[in-house]
Amino acid sequence: xRTGRPVNGGGNRASIIAAARQEFAAHGYRGATLRLIAMRAxxxxxxxxxxxxxxxxxxxxxxxxxxxxxxxxxxxxxTGPIETRGEQVTRCYLGLWEAPAxxxxxxxxxxxxxxxxxxxxxxxxxxxxxxxxxxxxxxxAGARAGIALAMAELLGVAIARxxxxxxxxAELEFETLVARTTPSIQRHFGST
Amino acid sequence: xRTGRPVNGGGNRASIIAAARQEFAAHGYRGATLRLIAMRAxxxxxxxxxxxxxxxxxxxxxxxxxxxxxxxxxxxxxTGPIETRGEQVTRCYLGLWEAPAxxxxxxxxxxxxxxxxxxxxxxxxxxxxxxxxxxxxxxxAGARAGIALAMAELLGVAIARxxxxxxxxAELEFETLVARTTPSIQRHFGST
DNA sequence: TGATGATGTCAACAAATGATGATATTTGGG
DNA sequence: CCCAAATATCATCATTTGTTGACATCATCA
Numbered sequence: 001x002r003t004g005r006p007v008n009g010g011g012n013r014a015s016i017i018a019a020a021r022q023e024f025a026a027h028g029y030r031g032a033t034l035r036l037i038a039m040r041a042x043x044x045x046x047x048x049x050x051x052x053x054x055x056x057x058x059x060x061x062x063x064x065x066x067x068x069x070x071x072x073x074x075x076x077x078x079t080g081p082i083e084t085r086g087e088q089v090t091r092c093y094l095g096l097w098e099a100p101a102x103x104x105x106x107x108x109x110x111x112x113x114x115x116x117x118x119x120x121x122x123x124x125x126x127x128x129x130x131x132x133x134x135x136x137x138x139x140x141a142g143a144r145a146g147i148a149l150a151m152a153e154l155l156g157v158a159i160a161r162x163x164x165x166x167x168x169x170a171e172l173e174f175e176t177l178v179a180r181t182t183p184s185i186q187r188h189f190g191s192t
Numbered sequence: 193x194r195t196g197r198p199v200n201g202g203g204n205r206a207s208i209i210a211a212a213r214q215e216f217a218a219h220g221y222r223g224a225t226l227r228l229i230a231m232r233a234x235x236x237x238x239x240x241x242x243x244x245x246x247x248x249x250x251x252x253x254x255x256x257x258x259x260x261x262x263x264x265x266x267x268x269x270x271t272g273p274i275e276t277r278g279e280q281v282t283r284c285y286l287g288l289w290e291a292p293a294x295x296x297x298x299x300x301x302x303x304x305x306x307x308x309x310x311x312x313x314x315x316x317x318x319x320x321x322x323x324x325x326x327x328x329x330x331x332x333a334g335a336r337a338g339i340a341l342a343m344a345e346l347l348g349v350a351i352a353r354x355x356x357x358x359x360x361x362a363e364l365e366f367e368t369l370v371a372r373t374t375p376s377i378q379r380h381f382g383s384t
Numbered sequence: 385t386g387a388t389g390a391t392g393t394c395a396a397c398a399a400a401t402g403a404t405g406a407t408a409t410t411t412g413g414g
Numbered sequence: 415c416c417c418a419a420a421t422a423t424c425a426t427c428a429t430t431t432g433t434t435g436a437c438a439t440c441a442t443c444a
Contacts, residue, residue, distance in 0.1 A: 047393080160343075166340060239423080
């Protein structure tokens with residue numbers, strides 16, 4: 001069991017990234033091993049270093065989407081009537097964890113944010129970034145803190161649901177979760 | 193640099209646990225190494241295995257307090273007038289992350305909850321435990337979910353402040369943080 | 385055909401890490 | 415004092431992990 005024997009036929013660059021995404025999402029940066037990623041992709045271990053230089057390079061390749069996600073949240077934060085922004089942001093953010101396309105990267109960010117600087121920075125940007133946008137320049141400091149707190153509360157709900165599988169949060173239907181979380185978030189857009 | 197040479201004279205069981213707490217809090221279960229713990233304690237590496245059997249045993253030893261903390265939170269959840277429970281719970285929970293005595297174990301739980309089953313279970317208990325207490329038996333399912341959501345939101349605020357150092361949350365004065373977080377938590381004790 | 389670069393594999397290394405067994409040192413009781 | 419248990423250290427192992435360099439395969443194109 002020493003050598004990573006290919007299982008399926010096709011092992012190209014794309015399948016490596018896909019495998020890396022799964023492993024990083026499941027075990028975080030430190031916990032994921034190049035050998036398991038290679039085996040899952042049906043490729044020799046050395047190919048990873050050959051393509052991406054080192055583990056950091058491969059990891060960076062799996063963290064492309066968050067910038068797009070950040071823009072989506074920033075839009076939800078600054079679009080439409082202020083009375084509905086709480087639900088907008090809640091639905092948008094929690095939706096990132098729900099959708100299969102973005103779910104893995106959210107998990108990766110949260111799991112790796114501790115042991116990897118790149119993930120830590122990206123996660124920070126995902127939470128504080130919106131408040132740093134030019135659209136929020138004229139905003140008083142109190143309001144900025146409010147948005148940060150709202151994002152932090154959302155992060156907690158998402159982690160409880162998807163990372164630690166805390167009941168009954170993990171079992172709530174998505175719409176129920178949004179409905180029950182929204183008021184806490186909306187509150188930060190109201191007073192102060 | 194192969195051998196862990198003692199730095200200070202005294203290296204006993206207690207100092208090993210203290211050193212382990214710091215390392216586990218700083219790097220999580222997987223990231224902490226026995227050799228660094230031993231070096232920090234001024235002790236040979238082998239002594240750790242000798243005393244605690246293996247890494248898991250040592251780790252378990254550093255996770256004693258949470259049970260006490262869990263009771264504190266459960267008390268805050270079920271004591272006093274219902275209008276002030278939001279602030280009680282908020283202050284109690286966030287205070288666990290603020291106080292030096294319990295701060296390291298909170299960090300350890302959060303950082304290790306991903307890679308270690310024991311930490312994951314304990315963290316789950318810390319969040320869901322209170323809602324499973326007998327004191328909450330007659331509670332409707334909706335209210336139980338409300339408490340879980342409140343705890344999740346608090347977890348998010350704590351992680352944002354102490355783990356990811358997200359601004360401006362990390363710089364807020366404690367009382368300000370409590371004041372601005374309480375309404376979201378109190379909300380889960382009101383309606384529904 | 386033959387050169388070339390991309391794609392991929394193999395064997396192996398160095399470092400880090402958790403763990404173990406033999407042995408030394410200290411401590412306390414009879 | 416002497417013995418035994420606790421306390422502690424040393425040398426060493428097996429394993430895992432990231433990384434590297436040499437080599438193989440293969441398609442493309444002059």
